[in-house]
Amino acid sequence: MDSELRTVLVVGTGLIGTSVALALRQKDVRVLLADRDQGAVRLARELGAGEEWQPERGEPVDLAVIAVPPAHVADELLELQRRGTAAAYTDVASVKAEPIERAAELGCDLSAYVASHPLAGREKSGPGAARADLFLGRPWALCPTPQAAPAAKAAVLRLVELCGANPVEVDAGDHDRAVAVVSHAPHVAASAVAARLADATEVALGLAGQGVRDVTRIAGGDPGLWLGILSGNASPVAEVLEAVAHDLAEAATALRALAEGDGTAGDDLVHLLKRGVAGHGRIPGKHGGPAPAYVVVQVVIGDRPGQLARLFQVCDEVGVNVEDVRLEHAPGLPLGIAELSVQPDAASVLTAALHERGWQVP
């Protein structure tokens, strides 16, 4: 079966659509661009994402990628199919059950359609934020219905491959429940923690450390965009949030009891903290495997040009691969700590080499 993609139509040239187009252009696929907003098409074209689609030309298209908000996917699919636009169709919306159901209701041809969702994004939006490598190494969920033809599945798999992503075939309902747990509900929880900081005192903010920075980082995302995502996956997200709210209310009750001197109330709290440790430990590490036991080597660095270059130069000299790096903020002082995650057997080599060269390795 020839699943080669010669020409792909991208409908919706926002962040995701334009990034797909840019990735395909790097692989010399011909890309046609469409968007209700002519300015967005023009910008995407100027970025090298492809050329403007001229539907009246009736040019043959191997795959149409529908990159519009979840609520509009099915209508767009129907319109494109009525025109006989492409041999196969997919969409890239972040929820999957609702668009598929609606497409079935509208009488779309489900044999030519495989819904999908690349797990990639940025805090910025629009074609200007697009990147050809946005999907490199990221999971890309595929949710084919039983009606989907092998040729349609092959075309969408080829798209995922050309974008450098990892295809994950999953039932649409399972997908939606999964992203509720690992993406949508954590976003709302981060917002609720960050909301407390909105009316916190300056004193409280002055005592903020790395922990609360990490917990609330994603709370900076665009509220309008997130309303669309959450609305499209409302019931699964609500279910997770109800469970989180329940746990937090119980933790508060336990703390109130502890404040009243009831020592046994600590058990409930420890149980929650232990479940948190267990859940945290299940998140896969880099490269998709289980979280590896890296050792963190901490190095004191000055906050001026050249320090990090010299530090990584040492790592290079002794052949140590740095798996991850984190710079610890040092409020008020021009000093920081670089935390280098390395393989356990590399830690002593690196520590010794850094000591020898006069670095402060506590």
Next chain:
Amino acid sequence: MDSELRTVLVVGTGLIGTSVALALRQKDVRVLLADRDQGAVRLARELGAGEEWQPERGEPVDLAVIAVPPAHVADELLELQRRGTAAAYTDVASVKAEPIERAAELGCDLSAYVASHPLAGREKSGPGAARADLFLGRPWALCPTPQAAPAAKAAVLRLVELCGANPVEVDAGDHDRAVAVVSHAPHVAASAVAARLADATEVALGLAGQGVRDVTRIAGGDPGLWLGILSGNASPVAEVLEAVAHDLAEAATALRALAEGDGTAGDDLVHLLKRGVAGHGRIPGKHGGPAPAYVVVQVVIGDRPGQLARLFQVCDEVGVNVEDVRLEHAPGLPLGIAELSVQPDAASVLTAALHERGWQVP
């Protein structure tokens, strides 16, 4: 007033106590060590944190640092004061109101005592995890009572200075409410989000991205240690958790209404997301100032030795200071993205230099 510290006694040689001792030893302060666990004292001594305290010698001590769990601070203070151990006293527990109240109840001499709390820690514990630079550039809260003598305040300020931390004078109650918002409640919220992952499907975990990793990072902390911290600050933490739980329950209600087709329910949700954006924006950035508008330059890197050294070498060559760095994980592929945070005016310089040298800067 001579606030020089010649001899300091550290009672409790865990992570914080031993780190204080190591910092003082680096400044040539004489440090005496005590702990109910003889093994902990021995280990601290072997690490170069000081020598074992011999109370029967009656050696004059300028300051006693009480580094024991919050519930034992006041008893320890009373015992030390009965012996006339030191000229001034402080403690370093993570809650402040309760130990001070209890010290007053026990009839401790409050003129010689200034409670304090360094905002620093690690996920590891014990003297073996101690570091002389643990407090470098970190806030260190001081909570003097009205009874505190100037000499006692000066001694504790000198301690903070010798440890390289930033003193922040704050009322004990305000301190406890502040850390409830910026540290204790976020920890429990992270645990509750992470707890959902404990029984999540493999599919869900396979779709986990950077967002949920950040939100749940601190949930990996030791449950026993955290029970002690939360118990000592029970009411303020309960208050914050009740507010977070309430917001999440309301968000769930809004989502249930949206699922039923009530479009107006989205307003409540957007309101919460907007408050989250506002709160997130108030967290001070590096160096204690307001969060600066750094620009993120993204660079595609291979996951092998030498790449980061070459990357930072380029930054160095063009005189660009990297304010923060983050390596994005690329599950399944030996490729990653380094996100370099730089000053806005340095971004174009760096991007051009990297392009010129053949780096993939999307």
